[in-house]
Amino acid sequence: MLEKAEATSVAPPASTTAPGRHLALELSETLKLAVPIALTQLGQIAMMTTDIALIGRLGSEAMAAAALAHTVFFVSFTFGMGLVSAVAPLAAQAFGARNPHLIRRSLRVGMWAALLMSLPMMTLSFRGEQILLMLGQAPTAAHLAQQYLLGLTWSILPALWFMTIRGFMSAVNRPEPILWITLAAIPANATLVYLLLYGAFGMPELGLFGVGLATSIVNLGTFLAGLWFATRRRPFRKYHVLGHFWRVDWKLMRLMRQLVVIGAPISLSFLLEYGLFGAAGLLMGVISTTALAAHQIALQVAAILFMVPFGIGMAATVRVGHAIGRGDAGAVRRAGYVATWLGIVLVAVLTIAVIVSRFSIAEIFLGESTDATAELSATLLLVGSTFFIADAIQTVAAGSLRGMNDTRVPLLFAILSYWLIGFACACWLGFWTPSGAVGVWIGLSIGTAVYAVLLLLRFRGLTSKLSFR
Structure with missing residues (x-):
C-alpha cells in the first residue's frame, strides 16, 4: 500500500515528458x-x-x-x-x-x-x-x-x-x-x-x-x-x-556507514571553507582595524547573498538524487545544469544590485560616514562581485555532486582551491603587493573561482560517463 x-508522488520518468x-x-x-x-x-x-x-x-x-x-x-x-x-x-x-x-x-x-x-x-x-x-x-x-x-x-x-x-x-x-x-x-x-x-x-x-x-x-x-x-x-x-x-539492524548499520562516508567529507569541506574566511579575518586584523571592519561588512553581505545559491544547491542535491534513484542519466545532467544556471542568473542580478548600492550598504552598517572604513567596505563589495558569482557556482555544483554521493573528490578540490591557491594568493596580494585588504579579497575570489571550475568539470566528467543499465 x-x-x-x-509511486504516485514521484515525478514521471523523462521518457513520458515531451522533450521540449x-x-x-x-x-x-x-x-x-x-x-x-x-x-x-x-x-x-x-x-x-x-x-x-x-x-x-x-x-x-x-x-x-x-x-x-x-x-x-x-x-x-x-x-x-x-x-x-x-x-x-x-x-x-x-x-x-x-x-x-x-x-x-x-x-x-x-x-x-x-x-x-x-x-x-x-x-x-x-x-x-x-x-x-x-x-x-x-x-x-x-x-x-x-x-x-x-x-x-x-x-x-x-x-x-x-x-x-x-x-x-x-x-x-x-x-x-x-x-x-x-x-x-x-x-x-x-x-x-x-x-x-x-x-x-x-x-x-x-x-x-x-x-x-x-x-x-x-x-x-x-x-x-x-x-x-x-x-x-x-x-x-x-x-x-x-x-x-x-x-538497530544490519541494514541500518550499513546505511550509517554510507551516511558517514558521504557526510564526513561534506563536514571537512565546510570547515575548510569557513576556516579560510576566518583566516582572512586574521589577515585583515594584521593589516589594520579599518581593514578588519570593512571585511566583516563585506562578509556579512556575502553571507546573505550566499543563502540564494545555498537553497538552489540543496534543491540540486534533491533533484539529482531523484534522477539517480530513477536511473535517468539525462535527468541527472539536466538537474545539475539547470540549477547551476539558475544560481548564476539570480546571483548576478543580486550582485549588480550590490555594486550599484555598495555605498548605501556601507552606510547601513556604519551610519552616514565617509571615513576610510566606509570607502574600503564599498571597494571590497565591488571586488567581491566576482567572488559572489563564483561562490554561487561552487555551491550549486557541490550540491549537484552530493546528489550523486560524490563528496570525497570535492574535498580534495577544496584543499587545493581554498588553501593552496586561495589563501596563498590572499597572503601574497595582501602583504607583498600594494593591494592590501583588496588583495586579500582578490585571493579569496581566485580560490573560490578555481573551486567552482573544478567542481563543474567534475560534474561534467561524471555525468558524461553515467549510464544505467
Missing part, C-alpha cells in the same frame, strides 16, 4: 524546492542578527564574547551539520527509486548520527573558556563567552535533528513546513532572548547565558514542530518515520 502511494518541456519542468521543480529552502536560511540569519543586535546593547565586551562563543560553537557544529546533510541525497535517491522504507531509514540513521555526534560536540563547547584562554584570549571575554556557551550548547542536538527532518522533507518535495516553522521561530526567538537577557516582565535577568538558553529553547521548539509535521501531517505521515526507531 505504501509503495503504491509513493524538459528544461521548463526542471526549472519549475528546482524553484519549488529552492525558494522555501533559501527563505528558511534567510530566516536563520534573521534570528542570529536579532541576537547580535540585542547583545550589542550590553556593550562591546559582550559583543566580543558572543563572537568568541560563536567561533567555538560553529567549529564543532559545522562537522555535525555536514554529517546530517547526507540525509538529503540518501532520502532523495530512495524517493526517486520509489523505496519509502529506505526514505524512513535515511531519516532514522541521520537522527542516530546526530545523537552520537552531539555528545563530543557538547563537550567541546562546555570547555570553551579553557580553549579560548589557550588561544590567548582575554580572561574576561573568555569567561563571558563560556556563559553564553553554557546556554547555547543545549541547542546542538535539537538543531541537528531539525536539519535532519529538513533534509527528509526536501527529499520528498515538501520543504514548506520547515519555512513556516522558521518564520514562526523568528519573533518567538526575539521575544524570549529579550526576556531572558534583560529580565523583562518578571523573568530572571540571565545575561549572555539567557541568550544562549533562549536559542536552545527555540531550537527545541522548532525540532518538536518539525517532528509533529513529519509524523502527523500528509504526505509525511505515510512514511512512519518513527516506526522501529529503536531497532
Whole structure:
C-alpha cells in the first residue's frame, strides 16, 4: 500500500515528458524546492542578527564574547551539520527509486548520527573558556563567552535533528513546513532572548547565558514542530518515520556507514571553507582595524547573498538524487545544469544590485560616514562581485555532486582551491603587493573561482560517463 502511494508522488520518468518541456519542468521543480529552502536560511540569519543586535546593547565586551562563543560553537557544529546533510541525497535517491522504507531509514540513521555526534560536540563547547584562554584570549571575554556557551550548547542536538527532518522533507518535495516553522521561530526567538537577557516582565535577568538558553529553547521548539509535521501531517505521515526507531539492524548499520562516508567529507569541506574566511579575518586584523571592519561588512553581505545559491544547491542535491534513484542519466545532467544556471542568473542580478548600492550598504552598517572604513567596505563589495558569482557556482555544483554521493573528490578540490591557491594568493596580494585588504579579497575570489571550475568539470566528467543499465 505504501509503495503504491509513493509511486504516485514521484515525478514521471523523462521518457513520458515531451522533450521540449524538459528544461521548463526542471526549472519549475528546482524553484519549488529552492525558494522555501533559501527563505528558511534567510530566516536563520534573521534570528542570529536579532541576537547580535540585542547583545550589542550590553556593550562591546559582550559583543566580543558572543563572537568568541560563536567561533567555538560553529567549529564543532559545522562537522555535525555536514554529517546530517547526507540525509538529503540518501532520502532523495530512495524517493526517486520509489523505496519509502529506505526514505524512513535515511531519516532514522541521520537522527542516530546526530545523537552520537552531539555528545563530543557538547563537550567541546562546555570547555570553551579553557580553549579560548589557550588561544590567548582575554580572561574576561573568555569567561563571558563560556556563559553564553553554557546556554547555547543545549541547542546542538535539537538543531541537528531539525536539519535532519529538513533534509527528509526536501527529499520528498515538501520543504514548506520547515519555512513556516522558521518564520514562526523568528519573533518567538526575539521575544524570549529579550526576556531572558534583560529580565523583562518578571523573568530572571540571565545575561549572555539567557541568550544562549533562549536559542536552545527555540531550537527545541522548532525540532518538536518539525517532528509533529513529519509524523502527523500528509504526505509525511505515510512514511512512519518513527516506526522501529529503536531497532538497530544490519541494514541500518550499513546505511550509517554510507551516511558517514558521504557526510564526513561534506563536514571537512565546510570547515575548510569557513576556516579560510576566518583566516582572512586574521589577515585583515594584521593589516589594520579599518581593514578588519570593512571585511566583516563585506562578509556579512556575502553571507546573505550566499543563502540564494545555498537553497538552489540543496534543491540540486534533491533533484539529482531523484534522477539517480530513477536511473535517468539525462535527468541527472539536466538537474545539475539547470540549477547551476539558475544560481548564476539570480546571483548576478543580486550582485549588480550590490555594486550599484555598495555605498548605501556601507552606510547601513556604519551610519552616514565617509571615513576610510566606509570607502574600503564599498571597494571590497565591488571586488567581491566576482567572488559572489563564483561562490554561487561552487555551491550549486557541490550540491549537484552530493546528489550523486560524490563528496570525497570535492574535498580534495577544496584543499587545493581554498588553501593552496586561495589563501596563498590572499597572503601574497595582501602583504607583498600594494593591494592590501583588496588583495586579500582578490585571493579569496581566485580560490573560490578555481573551486567552482573544478567542481563543474567534475560534474561534467561524471555525468558524461553515467549510464544505467
